[in-house]
Amino acid sequence: MKLRHIKIRHIKLWQLLLILALCLSPNANAHLLKLFVYTEGQSLKGSTYFAGGSPQPGVSISILDNSGKSLAQLTSNPQGEFSYRPQQPGEFLVVADSNDGHRAQWQISTATTAPTAPTAPTAPTVTEKTVTSGDTPTAIASPQIPVDELEQAIDRALSRQLGPLRLELQQASDRARLADIVGGIGFIFGLAGCLLWWRSRQ
Amino acid sequence: MAHIPDGVLAAPVLITGAIASAAAVSIAVKKLDYDRIPQAAVLAAAFFIASLVTVPVGASSVHLLLNGLMGVLLGWTAVPAILVALILQAVFFGYGGLLVLGVNTFNLALPALLVGLVIAPRLKNSSGRQLFIWGAVAGGTGVCLTAVLVSLSLLISGPEYLAASKVILVTYLPLMLAEAAVTGATLSFLQRVAPELLWEQKV
Numbered sequence: 001m002k003l004r005h006i007k008i009r010h011i012k013l014w015q016l017l018l019i020l021a022l023c024l025s026p027n028a029n030a031h032l033l034k035l036f037v038y039t040e041g042q043s044l045k046g047s048t049y050f051a052g053g054s055p056q057p058g059v060s061i062s063i064l065d066n067s068g069k070s071l072a073q074l075t076s077n078p079q080g081e082f083s084y085r086p087q088q089p090g091e092f093l094v095v096a097d098s099n100d101g102h103r104a105q106w107q108i109s110t111a112t113t114a115p116t117a118p119t120a121p122t123a124p125t126v127t128e129k130t131v132t133s134g135d136t137p138t139a140i141a142s143p144q145i146p147v148d149e150l151e152q153a154i155d156r157a158l159s160r161q162l163g164p165l166r167l168e169l170q171q172a173s174d175r176a177r178l179a180d181i182v183g184g185i186g187f188i189f190g191l192a193g194c195l196l197w198w199r200s201r202q
Numbered sequence: 203m204a205h206i207p208d209g210v211l212a213a214p215v216l217i218t219g220a221i222a223s224a225a226a227v228s229i230a231v232k233k234l235d236y237d238r239i240p241q242a243a244v245l246a247a248a249f250f251i252a253s254l255v256t257v258p259v260g261a262s263s264v265h266l267l268l269n270g271l272m273g274v275l276l277g278w279t280a281v282p283a284i285l286v287a288l289i290l291q292a293v294f295f296g297y298g299g300l301l302v303l304g305v306n307t308f309n310l311a312l313p314a315l316l317v318g319l320v321i322a323p324r325l326k327n328s329s330g331r332q333l334f335i336w337g338a339v340a341g342g343t344g345v346c347l348t349a350v351l352v353s354l355s356l357l358i359s360g361p362e363y364l365a366a367s368k369v370i371l372v373t374y375l376p377l378m379l380a381e382a383a384v385t386g387a388t389l390s391f392l393q394r395v396a397p398e399l400l401w402e403q404k405v
Contacts, residue, residue, distance in 0.1 A: 032296055033207075050263070099366055103209050180294040181254065185247045187290060192243030199236045 033059070033102035036170050037094045038163040039110050041156040045083040045163060046106070048076045048096045055080030056098060064093040086110065205253070205291065206306055206352065208299025212359040219355070220304030223285070226311055230281040238279045241399065245272050246283040253291055257380075264377040270344025271385045273314030274322045274337070275392075275399060280314040281307070305355055313347035325389065325400045333393055333400075334386040341385025342378045349374035 033056065037046035048059040061074040061082050071092075074082045086092065089110040096104045211219075245268065252266040272280040285307045291297045298306050321340045328336055353367035392399050 032205075099362075103207050105209075181251065184250050184290040184294050188243050188247045188250065188286060191286060192239050195239050196236065199239075 033096060033098055033104045034170075035094060035096040035104035035106045036167050037106040037108050038159060038166055039108060040083075040159045040163060041152070042089060042110055043083055043085045044092060044094065044108060044110065045081070046094060047079070047081045047167065048098075048104070049080050059096050059098045062095045062097070064095065066091045068093075205288075205298030206302045206309075206355065208301050210359065211302060211305060211355055215355050215359050216301060216305060219302070219306075219308045223281075223304040223307040223311065226281045226308070226315070227285055230278040233278045234282075235277075235279060238276055242276050242279045242283040245276060245280075246287040249284065250287040250290055253295065253297055259373040259376055264373055266377070266381055266384060267310065267345055267348060268381075268385075269310045269314040269348060270317050270341040270381065271337075271388055273317035273344060274325065274340045274385070274389070276314075277318040277322065278315065280318065281311045284311045284314065309348055309351040309355060312351065313344045316347065317344050329393065330390075334390045337386035337389035338382035340389075342382040344385075345374055345378045345381045349378075 032050060034049050035046060036049075037044055039045070044063070046061070048056045048061070050056055055076075055078075057076055057078045057080050059076045059080070061076060061084075062070055063072045063074070063084055063086070065071055065086075071086065072084055074084060076082045076096075091107070091109045094106045094108065096106075249268045249272065252268055254265070256263040256265040269280070269284065272283060276283060285303075288298060288303060288306055288310070289300075292300050292303065317340045321336055321343070324336055325333060349371055353370050356363035356367050356370075389400065
């Protein structure tokens with residue numbers, strides 16, 4: 001009789017653990033919509049994803065200018081990415097809305113990367129020149145390339161390289177960390193302890 | 203999706219939610235049963251953690267809410283417990299905005315209170331399968347009412363959220379089943395190891 005009782009209890013506990021284990025899916029994505037935007041030359045590039053990493057396609061993206069006027073309405077592609085090239089540099093507010101109550105926004109400025117009007121057509125030749133003219137360091141200071149054009153080309157190349165890196169950094173810091181979890185639980189128990197202590201003094 | 207972020211809901215909904223939650227918390231604090239604080243802390247911690255364990259359902263993802271369980275075991279004390287856990291989730295994990303805290307608390311606490319009022323008194327005289335079923339009803343009802351309240355909050359704020367509300371109601375169906383099973387199993391387990399938790403219910 002006693003044995004059976006213990007057995008039943010174990011089965012129930014086991015079931016409970018099974019349910020919890022099923023819930024712990026390894027690619028569990030928290031449902032916090034995240035938006036990341038960076039500039040590449042004069043273009044805004046960005047991606048939408050849920051905290052934890054999985055990209056979120058089909059999110060509607062609004063690009064607003066400084067005065068709150070809507071400049072464009074985009075939708076993120078299957079990789080959760082989008083890009084937009086504004087008419088002129090300035091401050092932009094990018095708002096992502098997945099239309100199910102999730103929303104995120106990101107403020108960005110293209111003014112700092114290139115104050116002058118975009119000179120896209122010349123850009124490839126500039127990079128080509130620096131690459132083909134090879135190992136001699138003097139080639140960079142070659143008088144045929146205007147300094148500001150060179151700067152823009154470097155900016156573009158740098159942001160192309162740094163964009164994904166910054167995205168990764170951002171995603172890493174979005175993940176709920178163990179410290180947060182432990183801190184939260186500790187806070188709750190501390191609060192309970194305070195209440196009980198207060199009670200015991202009365 | 204019980205955590206609505208900032209910037210989604212309309213101001214009247216936010217204000218109503220904040221007032222309703224403030225009222226509920228003040229009543230709960232007056233009725234506070236100090237003997238229930240340890241249980242409240244354990245359940246608040248479980249609620250806090252449960253939001254990290256998400257399961258993708260279609261395009262969205264869901265996690266256990268545990269508000270039915272909290273209502274049954276804590277009664278009115280569930281309201282401050284939910285509030286504290288929600289504040290910590292917003293601060294530590296960024297789930298749900300701080301301005302929306304009132305609405306989010308209300309959406310989770312009202313079902314907990316109703317479940318506590320209606321189902322908790324029935325647990326005392328039930329056992330075995332019957333207790334599991336009452337627990338399952340409590341868990342399922344908690345999720346179902348929360349889904350309805352979240353959908354209503356979105357709908358009142360803007361008719362463009364109609365599609366979103368439907369998505370929420372559909373994704374909450376499997377959650378309802380999971381929550382029912384977990385709540386039922388937890389209560390059955392509690393009855394064996396600590397039955398006094400089920401009897402001392404005061405609402």
